[in-house]
Amino acid sequence: MKNKMITEERPETVELCEETCDKTVIHAEVVTKVKEKIPSLEVLSEMAELFKILGDRTRTRILYALFESEMCVCDLAYLLGMSQSSISHQLRVLKQAKLVKNRKEGKVVYYSLADSHIIQIFDQVLKHVNEDKI
Amino acid sequence: MKNKMITEERPETVELCEETCDKTVIHAEVVTKVKEKIPSLEVLSEMAELFKILGDRTRTRILYALFESEMCVCDLAYLLGMSQSSISHQLRVLKQAKLVKNRKEGKVVYYSLADSHIIQIFDQVLKHVNEDKI
C-alpha cells in the first residue's frame, strides 16, 4: 500500500456532503475511492455479527470441542466446568447462528458443528494470536 | 437446582472428577479425548478476545477502510457517517489490540493497518457469510 499523502493537497479542506452533513473531510479522493471498494454496510454488519458470536470464550470453547467430537450438553458442561444452563443458553445462540446442529437420542441431545469450515477461521485467528507472542 | 451424582444407579454414567465437581458425565472417553486436543483456556480466551474486537460493526468498517488506504480520523468519521469522538474511541480500542498503527503529521493523525494479515481472516469470514446466502 504505497499511499503517500501529498501534503500540498492537505490545506484545502473539502466538503463532500450532499445533504445535511457537517463533517470535515480532508482527503476527498481517498474517501471516495475507499467508499467504492469496501463491502456494503449490510455485509460488514453480518461479518461483525458472526465475529460477535465467536467473541465469547464459552462459545469458542464449545466450537473447538465440537470440532473434535460430537458431544451432548452434559459432557460439554462437564468439560468446560460450567453449569448445564449456561451451556444450553450458549448452544442456543450458536444454533441460531447456524454454527451448530443437534440430534436427539432419547433424553440426550448431541451437538455438532453445522459447518466444519468455521475451523479454518479459527486456525487463522490462532495463527494471528500466536504471532503476537513472538 | 439439583446436582446429584447418580453414579451407582446409572452404570453408563461415569464420574471423572478428582475434586469438587458435581456434574454428570455421560461419555467419559469422549470428554477425555477432547480435553487433550483442544487449545488451552488461555489461548482460547485470547482468540475470543480478538473475535470480540472484530465483532463490532464500526470497528469492522474501520479495518476494511484502512485496508484500502491509510486514513485520518476525520475522513473515517465522514466515510462512516459517525462522530469524530466515537471513531477516536474505536481507534483506541483497535490500537490497543495492535490491529492499527498511526502516525502524526501536523494536526492530522493517520491510521493504517498494523498487520494486513488480518484481512485474510476477514475474507474467510466474508466467504462464510456469503455461503449462508445460497
Add this chain to the structure above:
DNA sequence: TGAACATATGAATTATTGTTCATATATAAA
C-alpha cells in the same frame, strides 16, 4: 403412573460496551 433425568427456557442480576457530550490537548494559522 410416577420418579429420575437431560435439556430448555424465562426472569433477574450483573457486567460490559458503544455512543454522546463536554472538555482537554496539541498544532497551525491569523
Add this chain to the structure above:
DNA sequence: TTTATATATGAACAATAATTCATATGTTCA
C-alpha cells in the same frame, strides 16, 4: 498572542449480553 482545527479522553447513559436460579418440557424406566 488569539483563534481555529484535529484529535483524544473521561464521565454519563443506554443498550446488550452472560450467568444463575427456578422451573418447564419431554423421555426413560421402575
